[in-house]
Amino acid sequence: MMGAPAFGAGQARLCVPCLLGLEGPIAAELRRLGFSGVAAENGRVYFDGGRTEIAKANLCLRMGERVMIELGRFVSRSFETLFEGVKALEWEALLPKNAAFPVKGHCLSSQLMSVPDCQRIVKKAIAERMKQVSGVNWCPENGPVYQVRFFLLKDLVSLCVDTSGAPLYKRGYRLRQTAAPLRETLAAGLVNVSGYRGRDAFADPFCGSGTIPIEAALTAKNRAPGLHRRFACMDWPGFGPQLWEALREEAESREFHGDYRIFASDIDPEAVAIAQENAIRAGVEDVITFSVADACAFAPPEDSGLIVTNPPYGQRLSDRKEAEALYAAFGKTWRSLTGWQLYLLSGHTEFERCFGLPAQKKRKLYNGMLKCDLFMYPGDRDRI
Ligand SMILES: C[S@@+](CC[C@H](N)C(=O)[O-])C[C@H]1O[C@@H](n2cnc3c(N)ncnc32)[C@H](O)[C@@H]1O
Structure with missing residues (x-):
């Protein structure tokens, strides 16, 4: 298991997915914003932080697509290891008991290639974990939304929660556009x-x-390009207006x-x-x-x-x-x-x-x- 498995101490491994080719400029942008632990991979850039860094990155990043919290990553070639791996992560450190946790994801060049099946298994594993740690037999899911995103690439699965909501390229100024606009x-x-x-x-x-x-x-x-828009994590506990x-x-x-x-x-x-x-x-x-x-x-x-x-x-x-x-x-x-x-x-x-x-x-x-x-x-x- 790799990555930062908890948000308990309010710190996590944060992940910015991006258009291919922009990893280097985004890594430099994150360093300029004062963040630590910056590391670029194909199509994503990582850094370390807690609530303040999450909010700042959402407000200030110009080139990243969203800001996500990576709960963990591990190798999985079967539905069983996917279920057990997801269930082993400390979801309760981030999600309140009433959190709604829809799941989306992608599979690429892996043994597990059925997105709907993986989606169902990830969802079930998180629900099992939340029920077990809360001592309840069902998850109400009537609270704030924590969009879960999984990325399965060459059998390595990364489990993230999206803090942005609408992608960061939706700044809010482009209500009308011509044909073939750029993000x-x-x-x-x-x-x-x-x-x-x-x-x-x-x-x-x-x-x-x-x-x-x-x-x-x-x-x-x-x-800052995000000054006038909303982000999903604004509805989460600990991300109040003062921040x-x-x-x-x-x-x-x-x-x-x-x-x-x-x-x-x-x-x-x-x-x-x-x-x-x-x-x-x-x-x-x-x-x-x-x-x-x-x-x-x-x-x-x-x-x-x-x-x-x-x-x-x-x-x-x-x-x-x-x-x-x-x-x-x-x-x-x-x-x-x-x-x-x-x-x-x-x-x-x-x-x-x-x-x-x-x-x-x-x-x-x-x-x-x-x-x-x-x-x-x-x-x-x-x-x-
Ligand atoms: C791909 S679009 C540009 C999209 C733009 N970057 C955006 O994000 O909305 C190309 C633009 O070139 C314009 N165009 C085509 N021929 C042109 C010409 N000879 N001189 C100036 N503009 C031209 C079109 O009207 C069109 O708006």
């Missing part, structure tokens, strides 16, 4: 990888619903109030209107200049800066051809600029050929299930 956590990841911290000019000429420029503005202002008030105040006191230059444009006037509404809802409209414009006629607003963007990929064949022509035209425009670095996310396998220039660096990132590359081009053409 807010991925947009924040692109901004992070580009190195933008508020000093340079920043542009997204294919802004769609505005996710990238809004996340750039939140980063520049050092604004959140203090952390919100602390986060707000760390905000910056600089003069940021962020430019967002799209060829579709409706997209620009949506992006503008979203920026207002996010409270960052004061630092973003919006316009309707063709990216292939991009007129640099300053001598130098960063372009971080996500043009259409063209999923269908006819759209693919259109996307290829667009990459060629945008490539020509970009080559005529000097001083602007480019970070472009695309899932199109022939992007560099169409763009007309090999990237200086590439980073594999997943947009949900879609494998993409972040193509990076330096501002100074001589370096290519």
Whole structure:
């Protein structure tokens, strides 16, 4: 058995699942927030903490998908070992007697591959444990919700309880969106990888619903992205309003109030209107200049800066051809600029050929299930 099996002393092993490719930036973000025991794995990043760290991570993390408490992990190749392993964990240290504990999970490359069967067994084992330690013969489950999540990968099962509820990419500002929007956590990841911290000019000429420029503005202002939303653990005992008030105040006191230059444009006037509404809802409209414009006629607003963007990929064949022509035209425009670095996310396998220039660096990132590359081009053409 591995991991921190209890929450009794108010300390636990915490786990942040994430989009593949963002583990490194999230580990750095957790360290910057002052957390200890940070360790990255494929698709998840761990750290140590108790209630304060859980609340702070939910409020402040930009790139992680959720914050979970890992109750334990162990190898399991049969329903019997799954049942016994789950029952051996100290659920009662975290769950109150009346807790509701729905179970969800995933199985990948393991002997146990039936999600519904594993779900049923995990549920039954937790119920058995709770009944045994409470000396009752049924669990009322009429209290706060503790969503249990199991992940079975190569026969290693990890048992977690989700503290976030709605995933962290649901910041609450994007009520309307255009087609193919990026998750807010991925947009924040692109901004992070580009190195933008508020000093340079920043542009997204294919802004769609505005996710990238809004996340750039939140980063520049050092604004905690979860300030105005709810988290599942707010309903749990020990996670009362004072805890959140203090952390919100602390986060707000760390905000910056600089003069940021962020430019967002799209060829579709409706997209620009949506992006503008979203920026207002996010409270960052004061630092973003919006316009309707063709990216292939991009007129640099300053001598130098960063372009971080996500043009259409063209999923269908006819759209693919259109996307290829667009990459060629945008490539020509970009080559005529000097001083602007480019970070472009695309899932199109022939992007560099169409763009007309090999990237200086590439980073594999997943947009949900879609494998993409972040193509990076330096501002100074001589370096290519
Ligand atoms: C994949 S979407 C961007 C999604 C955006 N990152 C978001 O999170 O909502 C691509 C955007 O490129 C825009 N677009 C297509 N051709 C364009 C062009 N020539 N110039 C500017 N924008 C264009 C589309 O209108 C669409 O909004």
